Amino acid sequence: MELYLGVDVGSVTTKLVLMDKKKKIWASCYLKTSGDPVLALKEGLTYIEDHLPRGGEIVGVGTTGSARHLAGVVVGADIVKNEITAHAVAAITRVPEVRTVFEIGGQDSKLILIREGVVEDFAMNTICAAGTGSFLEHQAVRLNVPIEEFGKLALQAEQSVRIAGRCTVFAESDMIHKQQLGFAKPEIIKGLCESLVRNFMNNLATGKTIEDPIVFQGGVAANQGIVQAFRDFFQGKKKIVVPPEHGVMGAWGAAILAMEYAPQETAFQGFEVVNRVFENRSFTCGDCPNGCEVVFLKEEGVIKALWGSRCGKWTPETVGQKFAESKLEEKTDQRELSVS
Ligand code: SF4
Numbered sequence: 001m002e003l004y005l006g007v008d009v010g011s012v013t014t015k016l017v018l019m020d021k022k023k024k025i026w027a028s029c030y031l032k033t034s035g036d037p038v039l040a041l042k043e044g045l046t047y048i049e050d051h052l053p054r055g056g057e058i059v060g061v062g063t064t065g066s067a068r069h070l071a072g073v074v075v076g077a078d079i080v081k082n083e084i085t086a087h088a089v090a091a092i093t094r095v096p097e098v099r100t101v102f103e104i105g106g107q108d109s110k111l112i113l114i115r116e117g118v119v120e121d122f123a124m125n126t127i128c129a130a131g132t133g134s135f136l137e138h139q140a141v142r143l144n145v146p147i148e149e150f151g152k153l154a155l156q157a158e159q160s161v162r163i164a165g166r167c168t169v170f171a172e173s174d175m176i177h178k179q180q181l182g183f184a185k186p187e188i189i190k191g192l193c194e195s196l197v198r199n200f201m202n203n204l205a206t207g208k209t210i211e212d213p214i215v216f217q218g219g220v221a222a223n224q225g226i227v228q229a230f231r232d233f234f235q236g237k238k239k240i241v242v243p244p245e246h247g248v249m250g251a252w253g254a255a256i257l258a259m260e261y262a263p264q265e266t267a268f269q270g271f272e273v274v275n276r277v278f279e280n281r282s283f284t285c286g287d288c289p290n291g292c293e294v295v296f297l298k299e300e301g302v303i304k305a306l307w308g309s310r311c312g313k314w315t316p317e318t319v320g321q322k323f324a325e326s327k328l329e330e331k332t333d334q335r336e337l338s339v340s
Helices: 037-050 068-076 083-094 133-143 147-156 168-180 185-205 224-233 246-261 271-275 316-326 328-334
Strands: 002-009 013-020 025-032 057-064 100-104 109-115 118-125 214-217 278-284 293-299 302-307
Touching: 002 037, 002 068, 002 083, 002 246, 013 037, 013 246, 025 037, 025 246, 037 068, 037 271, 037 278, 057 068, 057 083, 057 246, 068 271, 068 293, 068 302, 083 100, 083 109, 083 118, 083 214, 083 246, 100 185, 109 185, 118 185, 133 147, 133 168, 133 185, 147 185, 147 224, 168 185, 185 224, 214 224, 214 246, 293 316, 302 316
Parallel strands: 002 057, 100 214
Antiparallel strands: 002 013, 013 025, 100 109, 109 118, 278 293, 293 302
């Protein structure tokens, strides 16, 4: 059986999906990136290998996410695509009539407008943590509530409490204030869910026409409190669909894109990749005001891939040469490098 592997490596979570030609998912995993995308990828590949159906063969690989280039080199990708495309493709596959996608992940959130099956417009929030899953997880720890219970508790609230959601600092101090005023945990959690939704809508949806059906995806879509807060925001007038694959939609989209790309021969490196040793390094180029963060991946001392240089000045050859000449490698720890 011919199978396609989709990989979505974000700064907080790493997702892998194994899919057949009918786009049926045979295996998927959702892992914490924990600051080490290569390790997360290796764990994911081990899981996928363990769940490979008998006679299954990977004939195409797609990668997406903020570390898509790195993932593409490590796994061997036939196609590397941005998250907007990957998420939109998966949403259209699940709900062909979709008009809007809300995606809230660990570290960022996205709004995608789809018209006639094509991405018409999108917005991404990569700056404000108050509209992301990390914010909720942080507040769950503060309230001593397991994040899995967060949504359920929010639904138990008899009233909601307004929590300032403009940024994490305001939200946290406001939440403490409301606790001191004696509001119950479910009420505060409901207020937090509503503040995240307000933040999402203010940051991403201002000036945009939100049409339904809306597909809500990303790890945060598992939180019933947030789903309900979106429903309340639209006063129940918009249809919101949470697909069963909500947590791995980016990876699923990457697998679909790999299938559509139909490589003659896949670049997949095989599951033996888990035994190879990679080193991921970065430095900030200070040679012009762009200050690009240049990231490179080494395997046994050899630079295998490099990205982030907007002008193309840095290539594996030039970085390797400069490093060899002036021991610049030591400076990467200071994340600062200027070469004349
Ligand atoms: S890589 Fe090029 S564009 Fe980026 S900071 Fe250096 S000189 Fe400027």
